Amino acid sequence: MSVSFVPIPEGSDFPLENLPYAVFSKKSKPDKHRLCVAIGDYVLDLKEVAQYYAPEHQAALQSHNLNLLMSLGHEAWDAVRTRTQELLTKGSVVDVNDLRTVCLIPQSEILLHLPAEIGDYTDFYSSIHHATNVGIMFRGADNALMPNWRHLPVGYHGRASSVVVSGTPIRRPLGQTLPEGAEKPVFGACRLLDFELEMAFFIGGPGNQLGEPIKVDDAWKNVFGFSLMNDWSARDIQKWEYVPLGPFTAKNLGTTISPWVVTTAALKPFLLDNFPQEPEVLPYLRQTLPFNFDINLEVSLKPADDNETLISKSNFKHLYWTPLQQIAHHTITGCNLRPGDLMASGTISGETPDSYGSLLELCWRGTKTVELQNGKTRKFLQDYDEVIIRGHCEKNGLRIGFGTCAGQVLPAHPVD
Known part of the structure; x- marks a missing residue:
């Protein structure tokens, strides 16, 4: 089992094996909607790390809701999930300090919104x-x-x-x-x-x-x-x-x-x-x-x-x-x-x-x-x-x- 460098409290809903998606905004900028995944008591801002994903996935990760990512299909979902787990695992392929200071945001500092534009x-x-x-x-x-x-x-x-x-x-x-x-x-x-x-x-x-x-x-x-x-x-x-x-x-x-x-x-x-x-x-x-x-x-x-x-x-x-x-x-x-x-x-x-x-x-x-x-x-x-x-x-x-x-x-x- 891989271990994240992000501390995961005991009983947390959001270990490295979960990584649920959401749409969030910072409380200081409530109208700026972005995608994230939850990890422990934090969220990973996917727009800030989009450059570390395959080019064909980056636009979806920089979107304001999940519809574009949803449209890419199951192979893309699996690839994005695997890459996200790599970024958040100890020994990450990117600068962990950058992730901690720029891309990881405490959940106490965010607002959560509808995850998608629901057509039907x-x-x-x-x-x-x-x-x-x-x-x-x-x-x-x-x-x-x-x-x-x-x-x-x-x-x-x-x-x-x-x-x-x-x-x-x-x-x-x-x-x-x-x-x-x-x-x-x-x-x-x-x-x-x-x-x-x-x-x-x-x-x-x-x-x-x-x-x-x-x-x-x-x-x-x-x-x-x-x-x-x-x-x-x-x-x-x-x-x-x-x-x-x-x-x-x-x-x-x-x-x-x-x-x-x-x-x-x-x-x-x-x-x-x-x-x-x-x-x-x-x-x-x-x-x-x-x-x-x-x-x-x-x-x-x-x-x-x-x-x-x-x-x-x-x-x-x-x-x-x-x-x-x-x-x-x-x-x-x-x-x-x-x-x-x-x-x-x-x-x-x-x-x-x-x-x-x-x-x-x-x-x-x-x-x-x-x-x-x-x-x-x-x-x-x-x-x-x-x-x-x-x-x-x-x-x-x-x-x-x-x-x-x-x-x-x-x-x-x-x-x-």
Whole structure:
């Protein structure tokens, strides 16, 4: 195992084996966006070291977002990653003093931004435990999963413009709801605001031409890397509006992602067999490559002026449908994907109540309460609550982390 000359604190999310990408600016120059990788408590400014990379990669490293690097394809990603590890390893091929004084910046001195210009955003519904729980609540155990669920990755097109970076507050939405027993809808602030524990991945490579599907076992070439996600959901608005076309304003109020993009290469030590699927899926979705990962996920809830409470622990491995199957299904019609497009997993719930990935499940449609510290409880989110999602992989002394994905709920705008 190589060792970096940069000190890596014990338990750090960002060892030399990780090197997640982000877009940052110095606090002193907040409008000057640049690319970086994280290493320990620092970031390496990739614009400052671009001259040490192959000429064909330098323009991407000097860009203000990750889209150009994403477009170069998996061979370029591997080459850039290898070179970055060389630069940061003890005995580096460049002047270490230059790296320390010019190119390495403490994370305490930077701001983090959206990692890419997101052209399109698709959210899937790929956790069988989550889908089953929701189905039981609304349709009963005998009809929990809809007939299509085990045959294709269910999803919907989300709103890319309201995807925001961790730390951005989320305003409680206004909308129409139909109160229990009422015959007519009312207008007002959402009363059943929820989080959804998700992971997302960015599309990379040149993409595919309109009309040309991506084969499931080739789809890995289009997965640049993964981030944490919270897909905020207005449950009462959603219940009234989703028939017959599905989520709309209940989902477009905001989607929070973590600023760090952990590459597929960094996750390879944590590969698992794919979730077993029954019945056998159609040929275009039959995946022979393993593309499932042992990623520990957790959610904490922090009321205003109080401590946070861990309320859920789940794992990426619970996803029934893989990212490769999501890509294959998304493009089977010939839909063209582009670098920077974002795809999300849907809520990731495990088998046990402490691993459910939403308050809808944790409170079982409002029939239970979640116990917080200092005697507080929740069924759904209150104003000024902060939701904090964390994720990491750990095996044989190696820890690969994703940082945090956090957002605070602000009160709704007054109703005139």
